[in-house]
Amino acid sequence: MVAAKLEIHQFPCLKDNYGVLIRDPSTGIVAAIDAPTAEEVAAAAADKGWRITHILTTHRHGDHTDGNLALKASTACTIIGPRGEADQVPGIDKAVGEGDTFTLGSLEVRVLETPGHTRGHITYWIPAAEVAFAGDTLFALGCGRVFEGTAEQMWRSLEKLAKLPPQTTVYCGHEYTLSNGRFALTIEPENEALQARVREIEAQRARNEPTVPTRIDVELATNPFLRPHSAAIRKRLGLENAPDWQVFGEVRERKNKS
Numbered sequence: 001m002v003a004a005k006l007e008i009h010q011f012p013c014l015k016d017n018y019g020v021l022i023r024d025p026s027t028g029i030v031a032a033i034d035a036p037t038a039e040e041v042a043a044a045a046a047d048k049g050w051r052i053t054h055i056l057t058t059h060r061h062g063d064h065t066d067g068n069l070a071l072k073a074s075t076a077c078t079i080i081g082p083r084g085e086a087d088q089v090p091g092i093d094k095a096v097g098e099g100d101t102f103t104l105g106s107l108e109v110r111v112l113e114t115p116g117h118t119r120g121h122i123t124y125w126i127p128a129a130e131v132a133f134a135g136d137t138l139f140a141l142g143c144g145r146v147f148e149g150t151a152e153q154m155w156r157s158l159e160k161l162a163k164l165p166p167q168t169t170v171y172c173g174h175e176y177t178l179s180n181g182r183f184a185l186t187i188e189p190e191n192e193a194l195q196a197r198v199r200e201i202e203a204q205r206a207r208n209e210p211t212v213p214t215r216i217d218v219e220l221a222t223n224p225f226l227r228p229h230s231a232a233i234r235k236r237l238g239l240e241n242a243p244d245w246q247v248f249g250e251v252r253e254r255k256n257k258s
């Protein structure tokens with residue numbers, strides 16, 4: 001599957017972040033998806049015997065960019081990041097936005113603007129490898145907090161991700177899945193796929209295993225933030241006739257308070 005075209009190495013860092021390194025085996029190009037800390041990203045690359053050539057920044061937050069400058073100094077890598085907040089991405093060489101494509105080794109990377117968590121947040125999608133790197137926009141069974149946008153804007157961003165091919169693997173910035181799952185069960189307790197998934201996640205976390213990456217089809221079936229069309233959710237929230245973004249917004253509000 002994915003590994004045939006792109007090698008991917010995910011590793012935990014900081015408290016609950018994930019760092020990801022991707023390598024195009026045909027050219028040896030290696031990109032770090034975000035750089036929470038230079039030390040941890042460099043150590044992960046050394047573990048694999050990989051040489052970092054690029055950093056792909058999803059958004060400006062420090063737990064995604066604090067490693068940029070030191071990694072650039074030690075590897076002379078090229079830093080690509082979001083045009084909408086380029087002035088806040090340390091060391092950025094190339095700013096990209098909606099609809100842009102660029103090549104990474106032999107692979108085409110497509111850029112989706114997914115604002116809401118931050119005003120410039122972007123997602124990197126590599127169609128040939130059926131993988132997307134969604135930063136803090138979409139989480140397994142959750143989504144990022146809406147710090148800099150509106151609920152409607154965040155919903156439009158999530159909608160874009162929901163429309164990716166269903167078999168797309170999605171990497172996200174944090175391991176929040178267990179608390180997301182427990183919250184999700186308060187929103188759609190009758191969802192049997194969700195019930196089964198939360199049981200699986202509890203077992204994975206008890207073994208200290210990551211629950212990320214996830215897949216678009218799995219999220220569509222179980223993530224309440226992608227399910228504002230669900231009649232059960234609408235009924236529970238008393239929003240039978242509201243637009244999808246409003247249902248999403250109410251779910252987000254409840255999560256903020258949970």
Ligand SMILES: [Zn+2]
Pocket residue numbers: 059061117136
């Ligand atoms: Zn963030």
